[in-house]
Amino acid sequence: EIVLTQSPEFQSVTPKEKVTITCRASQSIGSSLHWYQQKPDQSPKLLIKYASQSMSAVPSRFSGSGSGTDFTLTINSLETEDAAAYYCHQSSSLPHTFGQGTKLEIK
Amino acid sequence: EVQLVQSGAEVKKPGESLKISCKGSGYTFKNYWIGWVRQMPGKGLEWMGFIYPGDSDTTYSPSFQGQVTISADRSISTAYLQWSSLKASDTAMYYCLRQPGGGDAFDIWGQGTMVTVSS
Numbered sequence: 759e760i761v762l763t764q765s766p767e768f769q770s771v772t773p774k775e776k777v778t779i780t781c782r783a784s785q786s787i788g789s790s791l792h793w794y795q796q797k798p799d800q801s802p803k804l805l806i807k808y809a810s811q812s813m814s815a816v817p818s819r820f821s822g823s824g825s826g827t828d829f830t831l832t833i834n835s836l837e838t839e840d841a842a843a844y845y846c847h848q849s850s851s852l853p854h855t856f857g858q859g860t861k862l863e864i865k
Numbered sequence: 866e867v868q869l870v871q872s873g874a875e876v877k878k879p880g881e882s883l884k885i886s887c888k889g890s891g892y893t894f895k896n897y898w899i900g901w902v903r904q905m906p907g908k909g910l911e912w913m914g915f916i917y918p919g920d921s922d923t924t925y926s927p928s929f930q931g932q933v934t935i936s937a938d939r940s941i942s943t944a945y946l947q948w949s950s951l952k953a954s955d956t957a958m959y960y961c962l963r964q965p966g967g968g969d970a971f972d973i974w975g976q977g978t979m980v981t982v983s984s
Contacts, residue, residue: 792970
């Protein structure tokens with residue numbers, strides 16, 4: 759099973775800050791890494807697929823990069839509506855696995 | 866509109882059985898994988914397994930193999946997750962999700978079904 763390790767697990771940030779969340783895989787997964795946003799009391803929502811492909815309707819301040827074992831989700835100019843938990847997910851091999859999540863709090 | 870609509874919240878006692886559902890609409894149901902994810906209270910996401918309604922090909926995570934059964938009825942565009950004997954530790958939110966291919970991202974999520982198991 760591929761283990762995904764996210765960091766940080768919690769971050770308190772102010773609006774307009776730049777945020778970087780990392781996800782490290784226990785073995786190479788190519789670009790089969792996806793990012794989700796889960797706001798309180800909502801279902802997760804796909805933000806970025808295959809490391810860097812942004813989904814339509816996702817604000818342009820969200821971007822992803824990386825390949826192999828190291829991946830990054832960047833949020834430029836954070837907005838208050840970005841308060842949420844963020845999860846990475848690998849689909850390279852079964853079973854699918856998620857990172858443990860990163861909770862973003864807006865100060 | 867493409868969507869997955871899940872059945873409502875359930876409150877059960879330990880040892881009882883349960884089957885929850887996930888109905889797809891707005892797309893060709895049999896051509897997409899449907900998976901299930903567990904989220905225990907205050908915790909992260911855990912992938913349980915998935916099914917391809919086109920041929921009922923099913924794969925489970927080792928963590929959930931033998932604990933649950935995933936099925937689908939493509940004639941009514943509905944997937945199911947069932948337990949034969951619930952435990953208190955099954956208390957969680959369960960999400961169904963859609964995957965275009967077995968190795969793709971989860972592009973559509975249901976609204977979630979909260980299952981509470983308590984004596």
